[in-house]
Amino acid sequence: MTIDCANCPLRQFDLFSPISKSTLAFLSRFKTGELVAQPGTEILTEQASSSQLFTTLSGMGLRYKTTSDGDRQVVGFVLPGDFIGLQSGVMDVMQHSVEASTEMRLCVFNRSDLWTLFRSQPDLAFSLTHLAANEEHLLGEALTVLGQMDAQARIAWALLRFDRRLTAVGLRKNGRVPLPYRQQDLADALGLSLVHTNKTLARFRSRQLANWSEGWLRVPEPDTLASLYDFESSITATRPLI
Amino acid sequence: MTIDCANCPLRQFDLFSPISKSTLAFLSRFKTGELVAQPGTEILTEQASSSQLFTTLSGMGLRYKTTSDGDRQVVGFVLPGDFIGLQSGVMDVMQHSVEASTEMRLCVFNRSDLWTLFRSQPDLAFSLTHLAANEEHLLGEALTVLGQMDAQARIAWALLRFDRRLTAVGLRKNGRVPLPYRQQDLADALGLSLVHTNKTLARFRSRQLANWSEGWLRVPEPDTLASLYDFESSITATRPLI
DNA sequence: CGTTGCATTGACCGCCCTCAATGCCGGTGG
DNA sequence: CCACCGGCATTGAGGGCGGTCAATGCAACG
Structure with missing residues (x-):
């Protein structure tokens, strides 16, 4: 039993910008299902491509990179509302891994639909760029x-x-x-x-x-x-x- | 005397992905002029909005943030081919300043045309997202x-x-x-x-x-x-x- | 009841910071 | 022409923040 985007429990919070009915309708079609990841599961892998992209509905995870000498750098924490896999979507491979720290519920999108999104939903394309710029901001602050x-x-x-x-x-x-x-x-x-x-x-x-x-x-x-x-x-x- | 995008001296390098004729034509219209910045000039300012976006044609600069106690963190180096101001374009304000270290020649774009770009040129919109994801990658590596x-x-x-x-x-x-x-x-x-x-x-x-x-x-x-x-x-x- | 994962605490010391002084160069004005 | 100054690179001395190493406690689990 998956959640309809129209009833997304996250969207009520002021943190997130409002969205039009028609865009919401597209999002509902864009979403292909849900995934529950158990603690410790690797959701995306550094240097690997992924055919799926995700949004975090609930639960928390980690983004991290592994250095050649075995050290680990956590480059971010995945919290409810965070989008995962944009790098894989536009650059073909992830530059960091994503792992579940708790049980996580994720909305699933197909990477192959991303191009349709860019062609038919400029506002969502803009939002995706916004999210990428936001990540850049967070990383700049962390740096x-x-x-x-x-x-x-x-x-x-x-x-x-x-x-x-x-x-x-x-x-x-x-x-x-x-x-x-x-x-x-x-x-x-x-x-x-x-x-x-x-x-x-x-x-x-x-x-x-x-x-x-x-x-x-x-x-x-x-x-x-x-x-x-x-x-x-x-x-x-x-x-x-x- | 400004350079036409069709004859852009940077595009010959393998570093940059190829682009279609029609997209190139749009880019030429998107570009509204050129700007020469002298060493020491602040091109964009942290926490400020900008009506213009830039691409570096030649010269080099710095991206940096200033902390409340006066320290400075350089978050990146601006080299020929780098896009400047995307954060301001999608998030309204810059999260870091950009300053010229040498004399810089910059292509100038109007922020107000950005929306048109997203509506009519999905491939360029995709490229912009690609650039943002690339910045994220660089910052993650730096971190x-x-x-x-x-x-x-x-x-x-x-x-x-x-x-x-x-x-x-x-x-x-x-x-x-x-x-x-x-x-x-x-x-x-x-x-x-x-x-x-x-x-x-x-x-x-x-x-x-x-x-x-x-x-x-x-x-x-x-x-x-x-x-x-x-x-x-x-x-x-x-x-x-x- | 041994094992495994995580949190906690003490001892020791090294990398890198701060402070400080010097040299070099170009610009500027007397 | 030269004295002065500001910006940048360089070098030495001394010390502190945070590193590694190591041991212990505790809870969950097979």
């Missing part, structure tokens, strides 16, 4: 964080982003959001060692600034934490949902 | 380098990329390519201090692996340098030129 900030600021930045984004898709409950990653994942995303990530998280916990444990993240006063590290206030521009 | 590699590997990676890319646009002469940046620019791109960047460059010079001085870069044996740091061989996929 700045890795290049210029120390461990405390990096972790504070990441936790704040999680808090904001997960709240925006309705996952905050009782002042906390689910964060089902391992400390190693965060370490690999921020260019830190597991040990140092752990110690820094412990410091935030004892200072009551942020508490991430047992899969839940609680940030009592996001603005206080942000001001401590000079992060600009949470400007949440809307983005497309495809 | 991996900053997150996982030490100073020597970071600098080797950057120098190899310059060597390959500048060669691909015909700028290699007498076994060297022009590299008109300051050491500070590279340091800010790689998340290193100027001092350490300088010392590491000196080490490469004395080991005869790479010599960057007085605006020119000479890498005698790129493959040797690449193998020293476990970089995959130079896979140069083609990309669109708009």
Whole structure:
């Protein structure tokens, strides 16, 4: 039993830009089904082509690259609403792998329909470009964080982003959001060692600034934490949902 | 006296994917003029909107973000053939600034024509998305380098990329390519201090692996340098030129 | 009840940062 | 013509942030 795009549970959130009825109708045809991925499953593989593209309905995952010496760099976290596989769609192969951290429910699209989309739905084509530009923005910000900030600021930045984004898709409950990653994942995303990530998280916990444990993240006063590290206030521009 | 897209001096290089006559004709109309930017000029500004988009015909520049505490992160280097301003085109504002390092000649497009492009030229729309995905790829690779590699590997990676890319646009002469940046620019791109960047460059010079001085870069044996740091061989996929 | 995965904590030290001084070059004005 | 200055490259000294190594605890699982 799959969800109709017209009743997409994600579209209600202000995070996502509105969409016209006719475009929505096309999207419904574009969507060919749903896929449930179990934790640990590799959904897309670096350097491989894929005939399918996805949108995350629920659950969370990781985008990562593997270096030749076996290290891993997490280049992003896949959260509900995120589109997966655009690189494969336009460049033929993925430049990073995508793996499910929790059970994930995914909308499935056929890559072969992508060209039809570009020909007949310029607004959706525009939205796809918007999504790509948005990824570029996120990566640019991450690069700045890795290049210029120390461990405390990096972790504070990441936790704040999680808090904001997960709240925006309705996952905050009782002042906390689910964060089902391992400390190693965060370490690999921020260019830190597991040990140092752990110690820094412990410091935030004892200072009551942020508490991430047992899969839940609680940030009592996001603005206080942000001001401590000079992060600009949470400007949440809307983005497309495809 | 501006260059007609049909005679674009860049399009001859294998780096760029071929394009149909009719698409080329549209491009010629899309291009509204040329702009010459002097060294030091800010072409686009972070957090600002721009009514114009550009393609680099010649010259080089920098993309960078400024952090609230005054630091600078170089998120990319603008080389001939690079498109500038896509973020502003689809997301309304730029997420990084672009500044000319040398004198630059730029093709100028009107942002207001972008929508027409998406409606009437799906192949160009696809190419734009391709370019955005390509930027995402570059940033992901940069993130991996900053997150996982030490100073020597970071600098080797950057120098190899310059060597390959500048060669691909015909700028290699007498076994060297022009590299008109300051050491500070590279340091800010790689998340290193100027001092350490300088010392590491000196080490490469004395080991005869790479010599960057007085605006020119000479890498005698790129493959040797690449193998020293476990970089995959130079896979140069083609990309669109708009 | 051994094993496996993840979180936690302590000891040690190295890469790279900061601070600081010097040299070189081109531009500018007295 | 020369003194001065600003921008950039270079080099040495010293120290700190965050790295690796290693051991322990704990919970889930076969």
